Amino acid sequence: MTKKIIEKIAIFGAGGGGTSAAAHLSTLGFEVRLYSQDENALKPLQEIGGVEFDAPFGKGLAKLAMITSDAAAAMQNADLVMVVSPAHFHEKWISAAAPYLKENQILFVSPGHTLMLIPHILRSHGLKKPVFCETATLPYLCRRVGPTKCRISRVSDFMVFGGFPGIESERLYQIVKSVYPSIRLFSNVLETVFPYGNAIHHPPALLCNAGRVEATGGKFRHYFDGITPSVGRLIDAVDQERLTVAKALGAETMPFVELFYRMGYTTEEAKASGLAYEAFHRSEPDKWIPAPPKLDHRYFLEDVPYGHIIYSELGRLADVPTPTIDHIIHLASVALGKDLKADALTLEKMGLAGVTKEKFLSLIKNGFDD
Numbered sequence: 075m076t077k078k079i080i081e082k083i084a085i086f087g088a089g090g091g092g093t094s095a096a097a098h099l100s101t102l103g104f105e106v107r108l109y110s111q112d113e114n115a116l117k118p119l120q121e122i123g124g125v126e127f128d129a130p131f132g133k134g135l136a137k138l139a140m141i142t143s144d145a146a147a148a149m150q151n152a153d154l155v156m157v158v159s160p161a162h163f164h165e166k167w168i169s170a171a172a173p174y175l176k177e178n179q180i181l182f183v184s185p186g187h188t189l190m191l192i193p194h195i196l197r198s199h200g201l202k203k204p205v206f207c208e209t210a211t212l213p214y215l216c217r218r219v220g221p222t223k224c225r226i227s228r229v230s231d232f233m234v235f236g237g238f239p240g241i242e243s244e245r246l247y248q249i250v251k252s253v254y255p256s257i258r259l260f261s262n263v264l265e266t267v268f269p270y271g272n273a274i275h276h277p278p279a280l281l282c283n284a285g286r287v288e289a290t291g292g293k294f295r296h297y298f299d300g301i302t303p304s305v306g307r308l309i310d311a312v313d314q315e316r317l318t319v320a321k322a323l324g325a326e327t328m329p330f331v332e333l334f335y336r337m338g339y340t341t342e343e344a345k346a347s348g349l350a351y352e353a354f355h356r357s358e359p360d361k362w363i364p365a366p367p368k369l370d371h372r373y374f375l376e377d378v379p380y381g382h383i384i385y386s387e388l389g390r391l392a393d394v395p396t397p398t399i400d401h402i403i404h405l406a407s408v409a410l411g412k413d414l415k416a417d418a419l420t421l422e423k424m425g426l427a428g429v430t431k432e433k434f435l436s437l438i439k440n441g442f443d444d
Contacts, residue, residue, distance in 0.1 A: 079252040080180075081105055084152040086145075086167045087159040088115045093224040094216040095158050095184075097127035097136035099253065107140035109148035111170065116141050118221035128219075129226035149174045154253065157183045158212070160372060161380040161419070164188050165195055172199035180249055181206040184213060184233075187270040189263055189384060190424040190437065193238055197425070203442055207237040207246040210269040211337065213254055215359060228359060231256045232336045236266040239441030260326060264438045267388075268320045268327040271334065273381020275301075275350060276373035277402050278308045284369055284409050292365035297354040300365055306351025311398040313350070316385050322392035323435065369410050378406050379418035387421050391431050 081104065085096050088110035100106045108125075110116050119125060124137040142148050149155055149171065157167045164183065172195065175181060183192060186208025196204035215228040233256055237243035240262030247259045260266065280287070283300045294300060301309070313330040320327045328336075331353045335345035344356040354360060366373055382399050389396040407414045421427060426434065 079249055080153045082139075082152045083107070083154045083156055083253070084109060084148040086110075086148075086155065086157045086171060087163070088112065088119070089159065090216050090218040090224060091158040091184075091212050091214060093119075093125045093218050094127070094129075094214045094226050095156065096138055097125040097224055098129065098131070098214070098226065098229065100124065100136040100138055101127075101131060104253070105139045106136075107142065107148040107152065108138050109142055109145055109170075111143055111166075113143050115221075116143060122222055126220075126223040127226060128223070130229060131226075145170045146174045149179070152179060154180045154182055154250070157181070160376050161185070161188050162376050162417075164191060168192055168195045169199070172196055172201065175201065180246065182250055183208040185209055185211050185270075186263065187267045187273075188380065188419055189267050190238075190421075190426060191419060193442070194423075194425040197442070202444065205238065205242050205246075205441075207235065207243070207250060208263060208266050209254075209257060210234040210266040211271065213256070228338065229256075231338055233257045234260050234266050234269045236260045236262045236264075238263045238438070240264075240439040241441070262438050264323060264325045264435075265327060267384060268316060268325055269333050270381050271330060271337070272373075273377045273385070274313050274316060274330045275309045275354075276377040277382055277406055278312055279305055280366065280369065280371070280373040281402060281406050281409060282308065283365065287365055287367070287369060290365075292367040294365050295361070296363050296365035297357065297360040298362075301351060301354045303351050306349055306354070308398070309350035310348075312382075312402070315389070315394075315396045315399050319385060319389045319392055319394045319396065322394045323388060323431070374406050374410055374414065378403055378414045382406075383415060383418040383420065387419075391421070391429075391434060 083104050084107045086109050096106050096108045120141045124135050126135050193204040213230050214226050216226040219225045235257035237246040282305045334340050334353045339357050340353040341356045344352040382403050386396050386399050
């Protein structure tokens with residue numbers, strides 16, 4: 075029997091994405107170790123020895139090899155170390171993994187889209203020539219629906235994949251596709267930043283519906299009721315600025331509506347229209363998703379600091395104006411009463427303050443030489 079490329083997987087993060095990945099990969103025959111620093115979240119799972127799941131591939135209890143708050147134990151002899159968390163928690167998870175990361179282990183972040191933040195963190199832990207890979211989006215449409223259970227509505231059949239440095243992308247792709255065959259190879263982690271779909275549409279839609287959210291506590295359908303033709307035009311304007319920045323940096327990407335279609339969320343007719351409004355109003359998976367109950371929500375707290383702000387930063391690096399994106403950053407901060415730039419994903423936060431466009435693109439492709 076041929077030995078699997080990947081057999082043992084350590085998953086960092088026990089939220090909806092982490093428990094869904096643990097359940098799914100366990101059912102596929104991988105040895106899965108689930109790690110979290112939150113012992114209260116782990117205890118119910120430890121009591122039943124795994125994760126209960128309700129998914130397109132079945133229902134039941136997925137037994138896990140280990141459920142632990144000990145990072146070293148979770149990572150011991152793991153072939154793949156998979157970080158599954160929102161972007162603003164990457165620093166926490168990568169810092170927990172870094173002391174135990176071995177040269178032969180693959181670090182895979184899903185979703186990633188934090189550009190050079192992860193290499194910066196790894197270098198601060200003494201890993202001078204870091205290597206990792208990521209997808210732009212989570213592999214699942216999912217939620218943790220109880221102390222021991224996750225619900226998976228959809229397993230993605232299209233994920234943009236890239237590696238750092240870019241010269242390692244092909245090698246890493248050949249390994250990770252044995253776990254997730256739906257990944258599609260792109261050149262590098264710059265090309266996984268631009269397909270961050272939530273950052274394109276969540277901030278403008280929430281901003282335009284701020285009064286309605288506060289008045290109703292989010293008791294309306296976020297996409298179907300909240301994205302009207304005028305809100306759709308604002309999303310389209312954000313998308314056009316994102317595409318212009320990507321082109322100026324030589325990064326391959328695609329319009330949001332095409333990405334949304336390729337991920338399986340909307341129809342071919344919507345894709346042909348090229349309009350965000352049509353894409354959401356023809357989206358069955360998103361039709362009944364409720365609006366956030368308050369403005370203090372990840373649609374602002376994650377998708378502005380780790381989406382809009384990095385697009386704005388990259389725009390300045392490429393000498394491309396991003397007026398719509400910049401106005402949304404400012405207005406979202408005012409509406410929330412919080413400076414969303416304060417702890418955002420900036421070039422400075424990635425250790426790249428003052429970097430030139432040429433040096434930045436060289437780092438993305440070739441990595442560090444010191």
